[in-house]
Amino acid sequence: MYRPACLRLPETWLRAKSFKSGYSRTPHSRQVHQDGYISMFSNSAPSSRFEHVTNEPVLQYLKGSSERENLFRAIREIREASPIEIPMVINGKSVRSDDVGDVRLPHEHKTVIARYHKAGPEHIEEAIASSIDARKSWAKLPSDDRLSIFLKAAELLSDKYWRSKIVAATVLGQSKTIYQAELDAACELIDFWRFGAYYSSCLYEPQPNSLTGVWNRLVYRPLEGFVYAISPFNFTAIGGNLVSTPVMLGNVAFWKPSSYSLLSNYYTMLLLKEAGLPDGVINFVPGDPAKITDKVIVNRQLAGIHYTGSTDIFRRLYTDVGKNISNYISYPRIVGETGGKGFVFAHRSADISALVVAIIRGAFEYAGQKCSAASRAYIPASIWPMVKAELLEKMKSVKLGSPESPDVFVNAVIHNASFEKSKSYIDYARASSEAEIIYGGNCDNSVGYFVDPTIIVTSDPYFKSMVEEIFGPIMTIYVYSDDQFIETLKICDSSTPYSLTGCFWANDREAIRTADYYLENTAGNFYINDKPTAAVVAQQPFGGSRASGTNDKAGSHLNLIRWVSARVIKETFMPTHDVLYPYMK
Ligand code: NAD
Numbered sequence: 001m002y003r004p005a006c007l008r009l010p011e012t013w014l015r016a017k018s019f020k021s022g023y024s025r026t027p028h029s030r031q032v033h034q035d036g037y038i039s040m041f042s043n044s045a046p047s048s049r050f051e052h053v054t055n056e057p058v059l060q061y062l063k064g065s066s067e068r069e070n071l072f073r074a075i076r077e078i079r080e081a082s083p084i085e086i087p088m089v090i091n092g093k094s095v096r097s098d099d100v101g102d103v104r105l106p107h108e109h110k111t112v113i114a115r116y117h118k119a120g121p122e123h124i125e126e127a128i129a130s131s132i133d134a135r136k137s138w139a140k141l142p143s144d145d146r147l148s149i150f151l152k153a154a155e156l157l158s159d160k161y162w163r164s165k166i167v168a169a170t171v172l173g174q175s176k177t178i179y180q181a182e183l184d185a186a187c188e189l190i191d192f193w194r195f196g197a198y199y200s201s202c203l204y205e206p207q208p209n210s211l212t213g214v215w216n217r218l219v220y221r222p223l224e225g226f227v228y229a230i231s232p233f234n235f236t237a238i239g240g241n242l243v244s245t246p247v248m249l250g251n252v253a254f255w256k257p258s259s260y261s262l263l264s265n266y267y268t269m270l271l272l273k274e275a276g277l278p279d280g281v282i283n284f285v286p287g288d289p290a291k292i293t294d295k296v297i298v299n300r301q302l303a304g305i306h307y308t309g310s311t312d313i314f315r316r317l318y319t320d321v322g323k324n325i326s327n328y329i330s331y332p333r334i335v336g337e338t339g340g341k342g343f344v345f346a347h348r349s350a351d352i353s354a355l356v357v358a359i360i361r362g363a364f365e366y367a368g369q370k371c372s373a374a375s376r377a378y379i380p381a382s383i384w385p386m387v388k389a390e391l392l393e394k395m396k397s398v399k400l401g402s403p404e405s406p407d408v409f410v411n412a413v414i415h416n417a418s419f420e421k422s423k424s425y426i427d428y429a430r431a432s433s434e435a436e437i438i439y440g441g442n443c444d445n446s447v448g449y450f451v452d453p454t455i456i457v458t459s460d461p462y463f464k465s466m467v468e469e470i471f472g473p474i475m476t477i478y479v480y481s482d483d484q485f486i487e488t489l490k491i492c493d494s495s496t497p498y499s500l501t502g503c504f505w506a507n508d509r510e511a512i513r514t515a516d517y518y519l520e521n522t523a524g525n526f527y528i529n530d531k532p533t534a535a536v537v538a539q540q541p542f543g544g545s546r547a548s549g550t551n552d553k554a555g556s557h558l559n560l561i562r563w564v565s566a567r568v569i570k571e572t573f574m575p576t577h578d579v580l581y582p583y584m585k
Helices: 010-015 066-081 121-138 143-158 160-173 178-202 236-248 262-274 289-296 311-323 352-368 384-395 416-431 482-494 509-518 557-563
Strands: 038-040 084-086 088-090 093-095 100-105 108-117 214-222 226-230 253-256 282-284 302-308 333-337 342-346 374-380 435-439 454-458 474-480 501-505 525-528 564-572
Touching: 066 160, 084 262, 088 121, 088 262, 100 160, 108 160, 108 262, 121 226, 121 253, 121 282, 121 289, 143 160, 143 178, 143 236, 143 262, 160 178, 160 236, 160 262, 178 236, 178 557, 226 236, 226 289, 236 253, 236 262, 236 302, 236 557, 253 289, 262 282, 289 311, 302 311, 302 557, 311 333, 333 557, 342 352, 342 482, 352 374, 352 384, 352 474, 352 501, 374 384, 374 482, 384 435, 416 435, 416 454, 416 474, 474 482, 482 509, 501 509, 509 525, 557 564
Parallel strands: 084 108, 226 253, 226 302, 253 282, 302 333, 342 374, 342 501, 374 474, 454 474, 501 525
Antiparallel strands: 088 093, 088 282, 100 108, 214 564, 435 454
């Protein structure tokens, strides 16, 4: 029977010991005879399933621990070797150009930690041509061999050399605090690779029904052409995942990383090469995003876009693909995870102390630069005095500074444009009669791009900072009258174009049921009595709808199936020799 994989629980998969018989086929590479006949060929099923997948344990970096020592050594080594040269990687070779840009530390912007080579038109052509060439053998390589490369990459990253190097590059280049960098650059990326291999090997489990004398089978081909992966600065793991997921399934990828996460992304590329990724399967092409995109998007062989970043750019990409739609070989698959306006909604029955922790961690970890970050809160008037008092008390322990200091909670924002954007919202609130800044509000970009973690309280649920994505350390709170609970849930649902993350806090079960009902379409990742951030691969598959993306849930089988094109084969063992049907005789 045909059973869609999405109906099965990952836990069930995890417990399953092996494939059911009847659809697993031994993969072979292609063997072509002199006359062009092919005796062995497979681009499809893995011969076995990668089993026993668990999430990578999070290292704690406690004083005196070996991981802390390794990390600080790696940070020192990167600083001493700076500026590190970041070439393009095209067809496995380091490629340099005359157009070079700086990578600066966000928390110490006078320091140039790396210099990168920007792609010109000839490099873009070369990268596309080499990936199309690499596809010929990569797409036909048995799935086991492809997946093994990513499983090896996960092992390399789990080990101390690459772990400390990529976590250090994330701390420095993206100004991420140590623990946040560990969660992202080590654990999440390892999980993406291991669970990606696992889900890839599960894709083949549901197969069509076959009647006697017939064998129907479903195979998953990689897309024809190449996948354009465009990654954001804020998660090292997202860059690695956007290219790896399509590639695990036999596709080839053109990777355009963000100019603000280049060091960690470049190291990810080198790690994949060390794990055995063949030349040209992923090409790493930094440079001017608009110039690169203008050339890539009109290429006839564009098979898909795997994007994470802001909403406006994704809309432009979608529109441009539409304009070129008759030029492509196929309809390109477009997968995008975009902006958000994460909310914290409290009911009067909420656990106040835990709610306050969720607001602080949700809003200020990584300086609010998570798509999932909490940036608006709805608190009932009956508990607001207690919430406010505890919030202001707990904020005293939240330190702003360099992420290289283990006691720092809030880091610098990524670049000056981001600094100016956050500052403009704070200035707007300061000048408004509808808002009061109850915590923070200072901004200083003399050394690094530092914005105080800032809490604004507004009397207007549609206030500018309640409804627009800021992507900085700013939380805006609207205090609602307890008898306006339902109306405020409706405002929470309808006041922003986004639908990514949100959380609801209550101990009253009826209130939880009510919020679940009214907020059904307000978030793709909805949390009850927890903060709206820190989704874990294979535990809370991540993604949102409305203006927040295509909701293809990164790190799950839902995302994987976007990168394959199914093909059904019907084989009949005893074909009929009659034209007429029996009743006609
Ligand atoms: P961004 O939109 O500035 O950049 C994203 C990528 O797009 C980068 O690689 C950038 O170089 C590229 N880009 C910029 N201009 C382009 C153009 N004209 N054509 C093509 N590509 C272009 O985003 P960012 O600052 O790197 O990341 C923050 C944004 O990403 C936020 O909006 C955040 O919500 C979103 N985000 C969403 C998710 C999610 O899962 N929904 C995850 C992470 C980040």
